[in-house]
Amino acid sequence: MYKIVGKRRLNSTITWLEIEAPLVARKAKPGQFIILRTDEYGERIPLTMAGHNSEKGTIDIIYQAVGKTTLLLDQFEVGDALADVVGPLGKPTEMEGLKRVAVVGGGTGNALAYPIAKGMHDAGIQVDMIAGFQTKDVVILEDEFRAGTTNLYITTDDGTYGEKGFTTDKLKDLIESGNAYDEVVAVGPPIMMKFVCQLTKKYDIKTVVSLTAYMVDGTGMCGGCRVVIGDENKFACVDGPEFDGQLVDWDELIQRNSFYQEQEKEDMSHICRLTGGVRYHD
Amino acid sequence: MINLVKEKNPMPEQDPMVRNKNFKEVSTGYTEDMAINEAMRCLKCRKKPCTTGCPVRVRIPEFIEKIAEGEFEEAYQIISDTSSLPAICGRVCPQENQCEGVCVQGVKGEPVAIGRLERFAADWHREHFKDEVIEKAEGNGHKVAVVGSGPAGLACAGDLIAKGYEVTVFESLHKEGGVLAYGIPEFRLPKSIVAAEVSKLADKGVKFVNNAVVGMSMTVDELFEDGYEAVFVGTGAGLPQFMNIPGENLLGVYSANEYLTRINLMKAYIPEYDTPIHISKRVAVIGGGNVAMDAARCAKRMGAEEVYIVYRRSMDEIPARKEEIHHAIEEGIKFQLLTNPVAIKGTDKAYVCGLECVEMELGEPDSSGRRRPVEKKGSNFVLDVDAVIMAIGTRLNKLILETTENLEPNKKGGIGADEKTGETSHEGIFAGGDAVTGAATVILAMGAGKNAADSIDKYLESN
Ligand SMILES: Cc1cc2nc3c(=O)[nH]c(=O)nc-3n(C[C@H](O)[C@H](O)[C@H](O)COP(=O)(O)OP(=O)(O)OC[C@H]3O[C@@H](n4cnc5c(N)ncnc54)[C@H](O)[C@@H]3O)c2cc1C
Ligand SMILES: Cc1cc2nc3c(=O)[nH]c(=O)nc-3n(C[C@H](O)[C@H](O)[C@H](O)COP(=O)(O)OP(=O)(O)OC[C@H]3O[C@@H](n4cnc5c(N)ncnc54)[C@H](O)[C@@H]3O)c2cc1C
Ligand code: SF4
Ligand code: FES
Numbered sequence: 215m216y217k218i219v220g221k222r223r224l225n226s227t228i229t230w231l232e233i234e235a236p237l238v239a240r241k242a243k244p245g246q247f248i249i250l251r252t253d254e255y256g257e258r259i260p261l262t263m264a265g266h267n268s269e270k271g272t273i274d275i276i277y278q279a280v281g282k283t284t285l286l287l288d289q290f291e292v293g294d295a296l297a298d299v300v301g302p303l304g305k306p307t308e309m310e311g312l313k314r315v316a317v318v319g320g321g322t323g324n325a326l327a328y329p330i331a332k333g334m335h336d337a338g339i340q341v342d343m344i345a346g347f348q349t350k351d352v353v354i355l356e357d358e359f360r361a362g363t364t365n366l367y368i369t370t371d372d373g374t375y376g377e378k379g380f381t382t383d384k385l386k387d388l389i390e391s392g393n394a395y396d397e398v399v400a401v402g403p404p405i406m407m408k409f410v411c412q413l414t415k416k417y418d419i420k421t422v423v424s425l426t427a428y429m430v431d432g433t434g435m436c437g438g439c440r441v442v443i444g445d446e447n448k449f450a451c452v453d454g455p456e457f458d459g460q461l462v463d464w465d466e467l468i469q470r471n472s473f474y475q476e477q478e479k480e481d482m483s484h485i486c487r488l489t490g491g492v493r494y495h496d
Numbered sequence: 497m498i499n500l501v502k503e504k505n506p507m508p509e510q511d512p513m514v515r516n517k518n519f520k521e522v523s524t525g526y527t528e529d530m531a532i533n534e535a536m537r538c539l540k541c542r543k544k545p546c547t548t549g550c551p552v553r554v555r556i557p558e559f560i561e562k563i564a565e566g567e568f569e570e571a572y573q574i575i576s577d578t579s580s581l582p583a584i585c586g587r588v589c590p591q592e593n594q595c596e597g598v599c600v601q602g603v604k605g606e607p608v609a610i611g612r613l614e615r616f617a618a619d620w621h622r623e624h625f626k627d628e629v630i631e632k633a634e635g636n637g638h639k640v641a642v643v644g645s646g647p648a649g650l651a652c653a654g655d656l657i658a659k660g661y662e663v664t665v666f667e668s669l670h671k672e673g674g675v676l677a678y679g680i681p682e683f684r685l686p687k688s689i690v691a692a693e694v695s696k697l698a699d700k701g702v703k704f705v706n707n708a709v710v711g712m713s714m715t716v717d718e719l720f721e722d723g724y725e726a727v728f729v730g731t732g733a734g735l736p737q738f739m740n741i742p743g744e745n746l747l748g749v750y751s752a753n754e755y756l757t758r759i760n761l762m763k764a765y766i767p768e769y770d771t772p773i774h775i776s777k778r779v780a781v782i783g784g785g786n787v788a789m790d791a792a793r794c795a796k797r798m799g800a801e802e803v804y805i806v807y808r809r810s811m812d813e814i815p816a817r818k819e820e821i822h823h824a825i826e827e828g829i830k831f832q833l834l835t836n837p838v839a840i841k842g843t844d845k846a847y848v849c850g851l852e853c854v855e856m857e858l859g860e861p862d863s864s865g866r867r868r869p870v871e872k873k874g875s876n877f878v879l880d881v882d883a884v885i886m887a888i889g890t891r892l893n894k895l896i897l898e899t900t901e902n903l904e905p906n907k908k909g910g911i912g913a914d915e916k917t918g919e920t921s922h923e924g925i926f927a928g929g930d931a932v933t934g935a936a937t938v939i940l941a942m943g944a945g946k947n948a949a950d951s952i953d954k955y956l957e958s959n
Contacts, residue, residue, distance in 0.1 A: 237713050251670060257770040282770055298670040300707035433668050433709055435734040436754035466745055469846045473747045
């Protein structure tokens with residue numbers, strides 16, 4: 215069992231958990247993820263590791279409660295235990311040779327971008343982070359971002375906090391005002407990543423994105439996580455989750471991520487109606 | 497006294513039109529009387545050809561004789577001397593190509609139903625010895641790691657623990673059993689049987705560490721650093737293949753591995769489980785092996801009205817076990833033979849809405865000895881389906897090869913290992929099962945695990 219040793223709500227839908235998982239913590243690197251199962255009846259869902267502590271044997275995850283499993287996960291408190299945590303999975307972020315990088319995060323994607331930004335910063339790379347949110351109320355992790363990057367720029371769509379506008383607007387400003395980036399890293403909703411890639415293509419800057427495909431095993435066994443990268447099928451779990459964003463077929467990715475939406479909406483209304491979100495089984 | 501009836505005692509089964517709506521076991525097993533009656537058909541041949549047909553050399557006529565005498569426990573003991581998973585082998589081994597294929601009774605009639613008798617003995621034992629006290633072998637102080645808990649890993653662990661080794665099995669999934677757990681469906685192999693075999697090994701002292709992906713959670717070299725003196729790699733051949741035809745990433749296209757894993761491991765057919773799966777009305781399964789049959793029969797049980805097996809050769813070449821094909825036909829699966837898919841069609845929302853196929857005819861034999869299918873020009877037609885499952889084979893899993901230095905691959909891209917001893921190019925690493933041979937059978941994987949256990953024993957003794 216994988217005990218929860220820390221829990222912190224970051225905003226109304228995003229939560230930080232610290233979980234005992236010594237096997238995973240021992241090897242974890244920025245960019246990698248885990249797959250967890252809440253209990254015997256649970257789905258296996260992938261989540262990026264936001265951090266880890268090899269000595270304590272713990273890992274951190276930050277997730278947004280969007281559907282059944284993440285809502286159930288939200289019911290777990292410190293002291294409770296998850297049925298399964300497997301990892302670290304996926305290829306770690308490549309940092310070799312980089313000197314200066316812009317990391318762009320969108321919404322929950324900021325939480326996924328954070329370990330990459332911090333990992334690069336710790337490795338001595340200059341990291342400018344652009345953290346985009348819809349509005350002030352949902353801004354998360356500002357102190358952590360500030361400590362883990364060289365420069366932090368916050369944007370909100372409605373201008374209620376930081377600078378008004380999209381992350382792509384800020385990125386464009388930074389590039390045009392003479393910041394020469396070796397690479398851009400973008401993590402967020404696929405549509406945001408797509409626009410970041412369109413922009414950076416104009417300036418010919420290599421752009422790395424972290425893709426969230428549906429996953430089951432996370433080891434290359436099911437093929438469910440296949441994504442099209444430059445006309446080739448790749449498995450996001452073992453070949454990724456980070457890919458060259460210029461080569462991603464975004465429309466297809468967005469389409470594939472809608473597959474179970476109807477069914478999940480139904481499942482969710484069931485669990486919320488019937489149990490108020492908590493599942494008790496023996 | 498020998499039973500002169502030429503046919504096997506039939507196996508009691510659930511009615512096809514009932515069972516194709518549930519996941520309970522298809523065959524319900526022989527009664528004691530049926531088993532005795534069937535056992536009496538054995539001629540006790542002096543040369544015992546059946547035994548040579550068995551990859552792990554079960555002493556077949558001896559155990560059959562015990563059944564004929566009503567000594568069921570003795571029969572079980574004889575089998576379990578050589579086979580560590582009899583309840584499983586009795587259910588899923590391709591007996592027609594092995595022991596039963598060479599049984600003398602088969603020359604003029606049907607062979608002795610060796611598989612059904614094996615299953616009977618194993619089931620009888622399980623029912624009557626529920627609280628069996630497991631004897632633990634005396635420890636010899638040496639530690640061995642087994643990677644993968646499929647039949648190869650389980651067989652290897654079983655033999656090593658019996659020899660006194662301290663054995664730890666590392667498994668990447670949350671449940672043990674490999675294909676037995678995630679691939680082969682409940683209606684063919686109840687998961688309680690797999691779990692019983694695993695817990696028997698655990699009682700004997702084998703440690704199981706689940707959620708450990710060797711190559712990611714730790715490397716093989718790190719296992720040596722952690723004090724394991726030898727490592728057996730039985731990671732299977734789990735990488736699904738696709739056909740590279742247009743439309744393969746549409747919504748409703750599954751690999752058989754994903755489809756079967758969602759159903760069998762993740763229990764998508766039980767409402768209490770959260771696992772999502774696309775509920776389809778008309779399903780095409782591409783391929784003709786056991787995997788295809790399992791996927792098709794699962795699709796039917798998940799509520800599909802029409803399920804097609806789309807296979808490019810004819811019924812004579814189809815590779816699945818005869819019994820499974822027969823069961824599939826009884827359950828209403830349609831066989832679209834001499835048919836090859838060329839494209840998958842989708843709706844404007846990208847959901848599958850058809851499978852475009854072309855008719856085939858058989859030409860000259862190819863390198864595999866089977867007649868090569870050739871396309872009939874202009875014979876394209878569209879099969880009206882809303883889901884497509886690819887069951888065209890798997891490749892070898894590379895995670896361990898890529899993360900272990902000095903471990904060489906073989907020609908097929910799997911782990912290079914001597915098929916008799918399991919020895920690899922890396923000292924102390926042994927390998928076997930599908931990870932070495934490519935997709936094969938449960939019994940061959942078990943045999944490889946057992947051979948490797950012997951080699952590991954010799955290797956550690958001489959060190
Ligand atoms: C490698 C990887 C890392 C991830 N890291 C994080 C993370 O650190 N924090 C986090 O909050 N989320 C992360 N995700 C997404 C997370 O896995 C999904 O949000 C989660 O599976 C939703 O499960 P659910 O049952 O609660 O919701 P569901 O009921 O399954 O889905 C609710 C909604 O979320 C969408 N969704 C479901 N699964 C995914 C998915 N895999 N990718 C994109 N959208 C999805 C659905 O389309 C639906 O609209 C990651 C995904 C991957 C593949
Ligand atoms: C659907 C289906 C039906 C079949 N039907 C039959 C049948 O009727 N009769 C028959 O004889 N054969 C059948 N087979 C074939 C048979 O199941 C396989 O040949 C056999 O299971 C191979 O055993 P194995 O131990 O080599 O590998 P597997 O059973 O594949 O087990 C490998 C295990 O290793 C684990 N693993 C993989 N990589 C790692 C890693 N890096 N770290 C830790 N663990 C890892 C996997 O999760 C898995 O549990 C069928 C196969 C399938 C897919
Ligand atoms: S070959 Fe057939 S008849 Fe002969 S001993 Fe074996 S099972 Fe009996
Ligand atoms: S999650 Fe199954 S292959 Fe990637």
